[in-house]
Amino acid sequence: MIRFEKQAAKNPLLTGRGHKKDFKYHQKVVIELDSGCHVLPNKPSSTGYVNVWMDGKQYLAHRLFYISLVGEIPIGLQLDHLCRNRACVNVLHLEPTTARENTLRGVGPSAQLARKEYCLEGHPLSGENLELTKRGSRQCIACKGKYVGRAS
Numbered sequence: 001m002i003r004f005e006k007q008a009a010k011n012p013l014l015t016g017r018g019h020k021k022d023f024k025y026h027q028k029v030v031i032e033l034d035s036g037c038h039v040l041p042n043k044p045s046s047t048g049y050v051n052v053w054m055d056g057k058q059y060l061a062h063r064l065f066y067i068s069l070v071g072e073i074p075i076g077l078q079l080d081h082l083c084r085n086r087a088c089v090n091v092l093h094l095e096p097t098t099a100r101e102n103t104l105r106g107v108g109p110s111a112q113l114a115r116k117e118y119c120l121e122g123h124p125l126s127g128e129n130l131e132l133t134k135r136g137s138r139q140c141i142a143c144k145g146k147y148v149g150r151a152s
Helices: 002-009 061-069 099-105 109-115 141-147
Strands: 051-054 057-060 078-081 094-097 130-132 138-140
Touching: 051 061, 057 061, 061 078, 061 094, 078 099, 094 099, 099 109, 130 141, 138 141
Parallel strands: none
Antiparallel strands: 051 057, 078 094, 130 138
């Protein structure tokens, strides 16, 4: 977390004296009419994000656009692509959020498990049938009873 806070405190769009640098990427944006996403012609990386170069350093394009047009990204937060398009730099599609919230809004395994309403046996994962484990995951109480006393 300390490393992230140090990175967040330094704005790559400011000179040493606090003056704004010329951010040349605005004129290169292509607007996708069907989604409203703003994308750069740069090829996305293997993770789906677009990188841009400034002063010999590589940055994530969506972060620079947000800083340039909206302002600083609050320390401890990350930008969530509400459109689910990692290549998008449209600041209206970006929202500062916690890492946890960003993950749960996604489509990965963690998000899918968090949205499950029933266990594999069809029992509801809510109310009195729900228990939180020490690790913070949800457990079906009805199914837990089936495995108590079972030999390993």
